[in-house]
Amino acid sequence: MSILKKHPERDPGTAEAVGGEELLVTGGHTFKTLTDKVSGIVEQKPPAQWWLIFVMAVSGMLLLVGVIGWLAWEGTGIWGLNNPVGWGWAIVNFVFWVGIGHAGTLISAILFLLRQQWRTAINRFAEAMTIFAVITALVFPGIHVGRIWLAYYMFPIPNQMLIWPNFRSPLLWDIFAVGTYFTVSTLFWYVGLIPDLATLRDRATNVRKKVLGFFALGWRGGNRQWQHYEKAYLMLAGLATPLVLSVHSVVATDFATSLVPGWHTTIFPPYFVAGAVFSGFGMVMTLALIARKIYGLEDIITVNHLEKMNKIILVTGSMVGYAYMTEFFIAWYSQNEFEVFAFVNRAFGPYAWAYWIMFLCNVITPQIFWFKKLRRSIPVMFVASIFVNIGMWFERFVITVTSLSRDYLPSSWDYFSPSIWDILTFVGSFGLFFTFFLLFLRFLPMVALSEVKGVLPEADPHFYHQKEGDTK
Amino acid sequence: MNQTLGILARFANPAELIEAAKKVRDAGYEKFDCHSPFPIHGMDDAMGLKRSPLGYIVGGLTVTGATFGMAFQYWIAAVEYPLVIAGKPFFSWQAFFIVTFALFVLFGAFGALFGMLGLNRLPRLHHPLFYSDQFARVTDDAFFVSIERDDAKFDESKTQEFLASIGGADIELVVGE
Structure with a gap:
C-alpha cells in the first residue's frame, strides 16, 4: 500500500535518526530553518566583531603589500638570511601555509570518500580556508626570488632567452603540484557552492538576484542535474585525494632531495603530510570555534563534530611525534656522524629552544585529547588549536634553519636571526589570509546547505516508512 | 506570446517524491524531472535514469x-x-x-x-520553470515534479489530473514566452 496519502508533514524538532544513529544537526532544525539560518548570515549586515576583525585583517594585508614593495625595491638583503642559511622565513611560511590547506581537502575529499557525514558541517569553510591558505602560501615563492618581476622564469613558457626549466628539480615539481592543488581545490569548492548559490539566488531580489543567478549557472535542483552533479563531486573527491597526499610530499622533496644532513631522509613525504593535516586541523578548529560563536552555529557545528576533529588532531599529532622519534632512531642507527650531529644539534644546540617549543606544542599538547572531557571542552580545544598552529610553524622553522645553519663545515656555521622585515611579512600574511576569509564569510554560505540538508534524518526516504511503522 | 511550457506539481517530502517519480515513469512520461533541495538516494532508479557517463x-x-x-x-x-x-x-x-x-x-x-x-546543459540562466513563483522554494524545502510540454504524452488537462491523482499539490501550469 502506498504511503503517499496518509503521511503528514512532520512537526519540526521531532525527527529521530533512521536506524538509531546520532543526529548530526541538533536544535530541531528543518530544511526551512537551516536555509534561513545559513542564508541569513550573508543577507544581514555583518556583526560588529566582523568589522573589528576585518579592519585588522585589511591593515595586515596592506602591511604585507608595503613590505613586499620594500623587498622589491631593496632586495632579499632586508631579510635575516646569511651565508649558510639561504632559506629562511620565506620557505618556513610557504610550507606553513600550504600545510594548513591540507585539512580542508582532507575534510572535503577524503572524509567524503570514507562516507563521514559529519564533514558536511565544516567542509565548506574548511575548503575556503584551503584556497586562501594556498593563495597566501603562493606569495612566498613569488617574492623569495628577490627580483619579483622575473618570477615568470619559474614557468615553462617560451621566452626570449630560448631556455626551459629543469623538470628534474623538485622546486619545479612544486610549481605544478601547488598550482594544480590550488586550481583543483577551487573547482571542487565551486562545484559544492553551485546549489547553495541557487538557494541564495532564490531568496534575493534585483541586482543581487542577477549576480547570484549568474554564478549559480541556472541550477534547478532537478534529479537529472543532481545525477551528474553527484558524479562530478565524487570524481573531484577521487582526484583530490591522491593530489593532496602528493602536494605536501612534493614540498617535502624540496628538502629531501638535497644532501643537507637532517633533510636527506626518506621519511619526509609521509611525515610532512601528517604534519600538514595536523596543522590544518588546528587552523580549522581555531576558525570554526570563532565563527560558530559569532554566527551562532552551535546546532550545525556540534560538539560531537568538534570532538571528532580533536580525535584527528590526536592521531595526526601522535604520528608527527612518532616521526620526530623515528628521525632520531634512524640518525643513530645509520651511524652517519653528520646525521647524528644534525639531530643532536636540533635538540640540544643553539636552536634547542625552538625544538622544544615544537615538541611541546605538537607532541605533548594533543595528548590531552585522550580524555573525553577535554576533547569536548570548547576553551580547552581552542587553546590547544592555537598551540598546534604555533608548534607547526616552529616545526618548519626547526627543519629549515637548524639543518642549514650547521652543515658539514664548522667554519661556515652561522646563527640565523630574523630581521624586522621577516616578522612583518609573516604578520602581513595573516592579514592577507583573514581578509579573504572574512570576505568569504560575508558573501558566501559558510555551511554547505544542500549537503547538511541531505544528512538530516528526514532527507532519507526511509524515514517516512519508519514513521508509518512500515518495515518496507 | 504566452503559452504553456509545462506542468509543475509539489510533493510533501522525499519519500513521496520518489513514489511520484516511479508513477510518472510508469505512466510513460519521458521529459520529466524531480526537483529537490538535495540529492535523494534512490531517485535515479525511481526515475529510470541511466548511469551518468x-x-x-x-x-x-x-x-x-x-x-x-x-x-x-x-x-x-x-x-x-x-x-x-x-x-x-x-x-x-x-x-x-x-x-x-x-x-x-x-x-x-x-x-x-x-x-x-x-x-546538465548549464550554464543556462533562464528556463521555463523560473516563471513559476513557487519554484523558488525548490532550493529551500520543497519537492517538485515537472513535466515538459514537449513530452509525447503531454496533455494539459490529463497530465494535471494525473499529477493530482498521484498526490501532487499546488499543481501549476508553467506559462511563459
Whole structure:
C-alpha cells in the first residue's frame, strides 16, 4: 500500500535518526530553518566583531603589500638570511601555509570518500580556508626570488632567452603540484557552492538576484542535474585525494632531495603530510570555534563534530611525534656522524629552544585529547588549536634553519636571526589570509546547505516508512 | 506570446517524491524531472535514469593530461633544450612523473566540472520553470515534479489530473514566452 496519502508533514524538532544513529544537526532544525539560518548570515549586515576583525585583517594585508614593495625595491638583503642559511622565513611560511590547506581537502575529499557525514558541517569553510591558505602560501615563492618581476622564469613558457626549466628539480615539481592543488581545490569548492548559490539566488531580489543567478549557472535542483552533479563531486573527491597526499610530499622533496644532513631522509613525504593535516586541523578548529560563536552555529557545528576533529588532531599529532622519534632512531642507527650531529644539534644546540617549543606544542599538547572531557571542552580545544598552529610553524622553522645553519663545515656555521622585515611579512600574511576569509564569510554560505540538508534524518526516504511503522 | 511550457506539481517530502517519480515513469512520461533541495538516494532508479557517463569524460581527460605532461617534458628535456644535469639521461622519465601526475589530476578536474556542466546543459540562466513563483522554494524545502510540454504524452488537462491523482499539490501550469 502506498504511503503517499496518509503521511503528514512532520512537526519540526521531532525527527529521530533512521536506524538509531546520532543526529548530526541538533536544535530541531528543518530544511526551512537551516536555509534561513545559513542564508541569513550573508543577507544581514555583518556583526560588529566582523568589522573589528576585518579592519585588522585589511591593515595586515596592506602591511604585507608595503613590505613586499620594500623587498622589491631593496632586495632579499632586508631579510635575516646569511651565508649558510639561504632559506629562511620565506620557505618556513610557504610550507606553513600550504600545510594548513591540507585539512580542508582532507575534510572535503577524503572524509567524503570514507562516507563521514559529519564533514558536511565544516567542509565548506574548511575548503575556503584551503584556497586562501594556498593563495597566501603562493606569495612566498613569488617574492623569495628577490627580483619579483622575473618570477615568470619559474614557468615553462617560451621566452626570449630560448631556455626551459629543469623538470628534474623538485622546486619545479612544486610549481605544478601547488598550482594544480590550488586550481583543483577551487573547482571542487565551486562545484559544492553551485546549489547553495541557487538557494541564495532564490531568496534575493534585483541586482543581487542577477549576480547570484549568474554564478549559480541556472541550477534547478532537478534529479537529472543532481545525477551528474553527484558524479562530478565524487570524481573531484577521487582526484583530490591522491593530489593532496602528493602536494605536501612534493614540498617535502624540496628538502629531501638535497644532501643537507637532517633533510636527506626518506621519511619526509609521509611525515610532512601528517604534519600538514595536523596543522590544518588546528587552523580549522581555531576558525570554526570563532565563527560558530559569532554566527551562532552551535546546532550545525556540534560538539560531537568538534570532538571528532580533536580525535584527528590526536592521531595526526601522535604520528608527527612518532616521526620526530623515528628521525632520531634512524640518525643513530645509520651511524652517519653528520646525521647524528644534525639531530643532536636540533635538540640540544643553539636552536634547542625552538625544538622544544615544537615538541611541546605538537607532541605533548594533543595528548590531552585522550580524555573525553577535554576533547569536548570548547576553551580547552581552542587553546590547544592555537598551540598546534604555533608548534607547526616552529616545526618548519626547526627543519629549515637548524639543518642549514650547521652543515658539514664548522667554519661556515652561522646563527640565523630574523630581521624586522621577516616578522612583518609573516604578520602581513595573516592579514592577507583573514581578509579573504572574512570576505568569504560575508558573501558566501559558510555551511554547505544542500549537503547538511541531505544528512538530516528526514532527507532519507526511509524515514517516512519508519514513521508509518512500515518495515518496507 | 504566452503559452504553456509545462506542468509543475509539489510533493510533501522525499519519500513521496520518489513514489511520484516511479508513477510518472510508469505512466510513460519521458521529459520529466524531480526537483529537490538535495540529492535523494534512490531517485535515479525511481526515475529510470541511466548511469551518468561523466566517468568516461573524466577518465579520458586524465589520460590526455598525463600523456600531454610526459610528452611535454620529453620534448623540453630531450628535444628542444637538452642539457646534462647531474649526469642523468635527457629523458629522465622517473623524475617527470610528478608533473605528469599533476596534469593527470588537473585535466581530470576540469573534465569533472565542465563535463558536469555540459551534461546538465548549464550554464543556462533562464528556463521555463523560473516563471513559476513557487519554484523558488525548490532550493529551500520543497519537492517538485515537472513535466515538459514537449513530452509525447503531454496533455494539459490529463497530465494535471494525473499529477493530482498521484498526490501532487499546488499543481501549476508553467506559462511563459
